[in-house]
Amino acid sequence: MQFLTPLYFFLSIFLIAVIAFYLFRKQFERQIIPSTYLWQEVMREWQATKWWKKLQQHLLLYLQLLALLMLMFALVRPFIGNTELTGEHIVIVIDTSASMTALEGESNRLDIAKDRIVELVDKIENQKLTLIEANSKPTIVFANDTSKANMRNTIQNLESSFQTADVNGAIQLANQLLANSSGEIHLFSDNVSKEMIEDRYLTHSVVVHNHGTSLNNVSLRAFGVAPNGEKVTGMVSVYNEAKEQQTVTITIEHEGEILTSIEQTVDSKQLKTIHIEELPHHISYKAVITNKDDYEVDNTRYAFLTDDAQSTLYIVGDVSPFVTRVLSHLSSSVIQIDKNSEIPNEEQAIYVISGVPYEKWPNGPTLMLSPTNGAPFNIKEKQELKTRLEVSKDDPLMKFVEMEEVYIQDSYPFEATELDTIVKSGDISLISKGTYHGNRVVFLGFDIEDTDWPLHSSFPIFLYNSLSFLTEQQQLLGYFQPSEIKEIAFSTTAKNVYVLDEDDEEVLTLNLNENVFKAPNIPGLYKIVEESTNGAQERMFAVTIDEEESSITPSKSFTFEVDDHDTEGISKKIPNEIWVWFVIIAFIVLLIEWEVYRRGTTA
Numbered sequence: 244m245q246f247l248t249p250l251y252f253f254l255s256i257f258l259i260a261v262i263a264f265y266l267f268r269k270q271f272e273r274q275i276i277p278s279t280y281l282w283q284e285v286m287r288e289w290q291a292t293k294w295w296k297k298l299q300q301h302l303l304l305y306l307q308l309l310a311l312l313m314l315m316f317a318l319v320r321p322f323i324g325n326t327e328l329t330g331e332h333i334v335i336v337i338d339t340s341a342s343m344t345a346l347e348g349e350s351n352r353l354d355i356a357k358d359r360i361v362e363l364v365d366k367i368e369n370q371k372l373t374l375i376e377a378n379s380k381p382t383i384v385f386a387n388d389t390s391k392a393n394m395r396n397t398i399q400n401l402e403s404s405f406q407t408a409d410v411n412g413a414i415q416l417a418n419q420l421l422a423n424s425s426g427e428i429h430l431f432s433d434n435v436s437k438e439m440i441e442d443r444y445l446t447h448s449v450v451v452h453n454h455g456t457s458l459n460n461v462s463l464r465a466f467g468v469a470p471n472g473e474k475v476t477g478m479v480s481v482y483n484e485a486k487e488q489q490t491v492t493i494t495i496e497h498e499g500e501i502l503t504s505i506e507q508t509v510d511s512k513q514l515k516t517i518h519i520e521e522l523p524h525h526i527s528y529k530a531v532i533t534n535k536d537d538y539e540v541d542n543t544r545y546a547f548l549t550d551d552a553q554s555t556l557y558i559v560g561d562v563s564p565f566v567t568r569v570l571s572h573l574s575s576s577v578i579q580i581d582k583n584s585e586i587p588n589e590e591q592a593i594y595v596i597s598g599v600p601y602e603k604w605p606n607g608p609t610l611m612l613s614p615t616n617g618a619p620f621n622i623k624e625k626q627e628l629k630t631r632l633e634v635s636k637d638d639p640l641m642k643f644v645e646m647e648e649v650y651i652q653d654s655y656p657f658e659a660t661e662l663d664t665i666v667k668s669g670d671i672s673l674i675s676k677g678t679y680h681g682n683r684v685v686f687l688g689f690d691i692e693d694t695d696w697p698l699h700s701s702f703p704i705f706l707y708n709s710l711s712f713l714t715e716q717q718q719l720l721g722y723f724q725p726s727e728i729k730e731i732a733f734s735t736t737a738k739n740v741y742v743l744d745e746d747d748e749e750v751l752t753l754n755l756n757e758n759v760f761k762a763p764n765i766p767g768l769y770k771i772v773e774e775s776t777n778g779a780q781e782r783m784f785a786v787t788i789d790e791e792e793s794s795i796t797p798s799k800s801f802t803f804e805v806d807d808h809d810t811e812g813i814s815k816k817i818p819n820e821i822w823v824w825f826v827i828i829a830f831i832v833l834l835i836e837w838e839v840y841r842r843g844t845t846a
Contacts, residue, residue, distance in 0.1 A: 247320035247820070254315045258308055265304050306836035313829035317822040330426030334373045334417040335360055338432035339401060340408040341792035345433070345457060346537040352454045356431040357398050359452060363429065364394045373420055377413035378404040379724070386420070405540065405725035405764050407789040410435050414449060421447045434798045442803050455797035459537040460484040461491055462793040464514065466530040466544035468522065475548060477519035479530050483509040484794060489534065495519065496529040524548070526719070527768060527783055541793040545768050545785035547719050554714055557605070559586055560597040562612060565697035569706050570595065593713050608683040608713035613690045620657040627653050630669040638665050639730065640676055640685070640708050644701040654689040662686060676712065677732060681780060685709045720771065720784035723762035731760040739774040762786050
């Protein structure tokens with residue numbers, strides 16, 4: 244309890260004055276009596292009277308003192324805290340990051356935060372409410388809502404995004420929504436500190452409600468595997484966030500089979516790296532902490548076994564010397580083959596072919612130059628180009644590649660519906676890319692000798708981008724953040740594309756007309772299955788939380804109060820005054836005192 248006008252405590256002197264009046268008032272008169280016998284009997288009865296009955300003799304004094312005390316407290320204007328919601332517009336920001344799934348007893352932090360927000364909604368009085376979800380990109384869930392029922396339902400249906408929350412971005416967005424209006428911002432999270440919020444341009448107060456106390460967490464901070472001769476070795480890093488030493492058990496698994504189990508002791512607040520000497524060969528591995536703690540999301544990590552050996556680059560046919568010279572700088576393993584010779588089929592090979600007929604096309608990722616007439620792309624005779632080049636600048640193949648000033652004299656018109664056109668002149672495709680018969684292809688429908696492209700700095704960059712596109716591992720897509728969006732190319736012959744989880748249950752169906760892919764938000768191991776006329780192709784990927792989300796150490800709640808000169812026209816916190824209750828009590832006490840006095844005088 245605090246007081247707005249504590250100066251009035253000096254009125255307590257009146258309490259002393261009332262007591263003094265009672266002490267010095269005239270209490271008896273002198274009388275001559277015939278005997279003291281009866282008085283002795285009265286004194287004995289008085290001494291035998293219970294203490295609470297003696298107090299009744301001074302009941303008027305106590306009631307008067309109590310009434311004065313209540314009036315004095317009313318004058319000092321006591322209050323308990325401030326009104327939680329002030330202003331015409333309230334903006335609530337909720338953190339749905341992975342760490343909010345940490346348990347606090349039976350509930351997790353996100354559920355606790357949602358319950359607190361619902362309590363706040365119940366206190367709204369003729370105010371508008373906006374809810375912002377703070378994930379990697381802050382999202383407005385609803386705005387300027389006044390229906391408490393809708394607010395409660397929407398809030399209770401929120402789920403964790405498992406992303407890293409952009410708290411500062413969400414606060415700045417909330418501040419903009421409150422521009423030219425009165426209101427305040429309430430942030431519900433678990434580990435937001437003052438340093439994370441840029442308060443330089445804040446014009447409204449920000450109240451940060453951090454939830455959580457648990458530190459019971461042992462996390463996998465890193466997990467990786469690598470080929471070592473005929474063996475596979477691995478490494479895991481474990482961090483103990485708990486206050487006491489922990490004995491940690493880690494299992495390395497593949498498709499539900501436990502390959503090995505490790506038990507290590509990790510001290511409090513210590514990071515320990517554990518080396519795994521020998522593992523069987525597999526494409527993917529899963530490391531799991533089997534200990535039960537309050538935060539399960541960071542108890543699992545995934546690793547993929549990739550071959551770091553450089554692919555052999557086969558240059559087949561009459562490839563331009565400009566191309567050959569650039570490729571020799573981009574790869575240390577280059578083999579040139581005559582187009583009439585047999586082309587080897589190697590798993591890790593990349594092919595650059597020029598003037599090679601369709602019957603001799605290699606089975607592997609290929610950069611095709613100077614195509615021959617005929618099948619399979621209905622390649623026609625060379626013809627002169629008459630219109631400017633049109634380039635798909637957003638395509639990764641054209642990153643840092645400026646084609647507008649490149650001159651191409653002639654080209655071979657072709658019809659490759661299976662491929663995506665990247666560069667064209669009018670209706671004539673010049674450069675296309677995609678997947679053909681399960682292999683990645685970059686197709687150039689012209690002779691390098693018919694252009695001045697090798698004289699431009701963008702030429703070697705394009706070849707580098709092409710090799711990067713061709714060498715991307717077909718079986719693996721790598722690692723994704725929850726709900727991360729990446730560009731993925733599908734085969735033009737694909738009929739159905741869907742995503743399966745570790746239990747081979749379908750979790751997502753993909754649209755073949757979109758060249759972007761949004762990963763699931765729940766961490767785990769997944770695979771994209773692409774069904775086409777040539778069969779089914781599977782590509783694995785893992786969704787993992789950001790390293791920042793591997794800690795559940797909570798922070799203290801705090802408030803950002805803005806200065807008076809920055810808040811003109813914006814509502815301030817209003818104290819919850821309770822002086823009215825003291826006045827009411829004082830009035831009731833005075834009524835009781837009057838009734839006691841009336842009965843005493845009429846008795």
